[in-house]
Amino acid sequence: QKYAGVDDLGDLKSATNPNDSTVVITLAQTNPTLLRALSGRLGIVYDSEASDADYAKQAVGSGPFTVGKFTPGQSLTLDYNGGYHGTKAHVGTVTFTQYSDETSLADAVSKGTIDMAAPATATVASQMNGKDGLTVTEGATTDKVLLAFNNNSDSIMSDQNVRTTFRYLIDSAGIAASQSDSSGALGGPISPLEPGYEDLTGLFPHDMSKTQTMTSYFGPYLTTVDLVVTAQWQPMAETIKQQIEQLPRPSVNLEVVSDEEYAKRIQDGTWELTLMSMNGTDDAGTFADPNSIFHYNHAEVQQAYADARAATNDADYAEKMKVYARKLSEDAASNWLYTRKCFTVASTKLSGYPTALIDQRMPLADLTVK
Template sequence: MHRQKNTGLRSWLVFVATVVVLSLVAWLGRSWIDGSLTLPRATPSNLSTASVTVGLTDAPQSLDIRTDADTDVERALLGNVYETLVSRDENNKLVAGLAKSWTVSSDGLTYDFTLQRGVRFANGHKLDSADVVWSMQQIVKNKYQGATALAGLASVANPSPTKVTLTLAKPDPTLLRALADRAGIVYDSEWNGDYATQTAGSGPFKVDGFSKGQSVTLERNDRYWGDPAGVKTVTLKYYANGDALAKAALGGEANALFTSDANAVKQLDGQSSWKVESGTSTTKVMLALNNDTNSIFSDVQARQAIRYAIDAKSIADAAGDSAGALGGPIGPLEEGYEDLSGLFPFDQVKAAQMIAYFATGSAYFGTVELVVPTEYQSIGDTVAGYLRSVGIATNLQTFDAATVVQRIKDGQYTMALTASDADAAEFGTSDNVFRYTNGTVQDAYKSAMAATNDADYQSRMKTFAKTVSQDAAADWLYSRKTFAAAGTGVSGLPKNMTDDYLPLAKLTAK
């Protein structure tokens, strides 16, 4: 009898233990599925302790990426300190970010995102779908940078800690692209620090020091959910111009640099301790035409005559910062790109014939005020020469780049040479800085924006770009190059788009 009681007790204990284990397994399973459980991530013991100093121009004046509209702060922090729901690769293709995957409904109105697991902010706070919802609400409510890209957002919900659903009032085929930019930044809803001087992002780096107008120090984030940064510290050090940047590199102050100044990197040519590579930017060097109703370029034939009169291909071939002739408002790293450089082949005879169409010939144009930034004075001289050769009097004026941009905004120019990061949308609505209006062109843009899938969007954007180029709304000369230079032992530098997007996690140094 005693042995039977012991056997019964053991059976009962085994039963209870089994129930506990099965319950624990079930709880772990549910927690893993709904994202409330994350497993600890081991920190590799062989991480590099190297530090790299990166030379740049155009220093951020604040770390507040929510409110500061300058590209400088975005370039320093986006992809390094702050992460976005969707990300982009070296060739500007959309890839997984904080969301590892997503689906879009056939009507283009519902976007379902599945978040990465185990994500924490650099301060240790957990990042989940509630932070995504809160961040978007804050961006829209406070009109932070990126808010206009979320204007069509009807609702945002988080059915689970790893799921986010966005519902739109109407299709927006540019939404995913926007979520790879400031509209998609996920902020820490529990953090109450000073955004102007501190950060709380989830990226591979955290800010370890900030000297306004001089430097930003990035330190590896040991809590990062992805592959750890290749170096321990990156100091972004800012210089007044390209010449000062090159001198700093040659003098050993910096062991990597990024610039769009072709003359600056020429100073590194022949230096065995430096390797220079070029990439492509989304910035376009273009001749803006004042399309206002009181301007000669409100007439399409006047605009088209100018495009035939100027040898854009030769200008693109000769420019040190040219990544290739363009011909339209969409560059090779953007959706809907098509090579439109052949639409207006250089033909001054044809240009002269088109000018003769006007009753007073070239006198109809009066004196063209050509506004040019100092860095592009040689191109301005070339353009002025082409115009004069078809009888158009031209007054060339040079200013700093910021003044040229302001003159364009104020409409105080006839033609202006500018390096513009404005996308094709600038010509897609009647409310644009170039005062350009054309119903057919703007209807084509509306059609593209109504697309419910990427294939239709890209196809319609090609139609739009070709239509606006044929109408000669501007003369897009070339896509601009970016330059990345690495000193001895430094590798892993990004190449494309480094004038506005500079992810540095893959940077390594010996």
């Protein structure tokens, strides 16, 4: 239990290695996402001689690179591993340096202090676009931006009719089109890179006429909603506030709070609307947990997710996740706005570097330098 994300393995019954080149994993019940879990952190083969390493402070490497030096929160240096049995790296050393702000990162890549910024923000990518000696590339991610609803029983958003009203009221497509980091409107909890994706943007098109009819039904019941965000989401929150307040009711109490206060408010459930991102493959299942921060509790949706988790092959899992996602979106459990894209700014002397999902992984074995 000391390793991050170990729960993604599912109900692990045993793990054995009958010989030097085989590992046998036995589960107590099906886990259709096991292979994806093993393709990430959970699939790392640790050095048995370094099994007691404190990975919060130390780094132990294998594969095409080994760890040369690691300074937590500052830098990581990878060295060429000549003893690696697979395809060997094309470069001898790669050094990662962490930058705390956009200005410092943009300055470093502009001056050539670093050869690549990845992932770069949309702001940095825009500043570097068209500059001599640099290439700006866009890539897909599974990062989903949503206007989340607090479905707890003491929240006005626990009413399915209210949630539906808000989904018609918010111009999700317009918001998605206006964001520099958007790769397109979403409409549901699964991104195009995840199993079970279906374009659900047509379920709740922006419709002021329908919204006016629905809000008149609520009368004085729908008065004020609380929108709690951190500073990074304030511009989008202002847009959403303006869209909601096109109608006489409801009004929006927009609160911009510190990161610390935000974490406490979300955990305590003292909010009704918030803007956030979900950045993980298969994180759609969060909505099937009534104890999650969304407090969404719907027996039919939970059963649909359980059916998907019981799948024993990829095709069946994807099809059942599609059913789950549609039920979840039709019930307006939240308002999924768009999927993010990531940006890479690199020197033109570099090639072979990844451009998709770089917010999660950075395979550099194919990286070459002219």
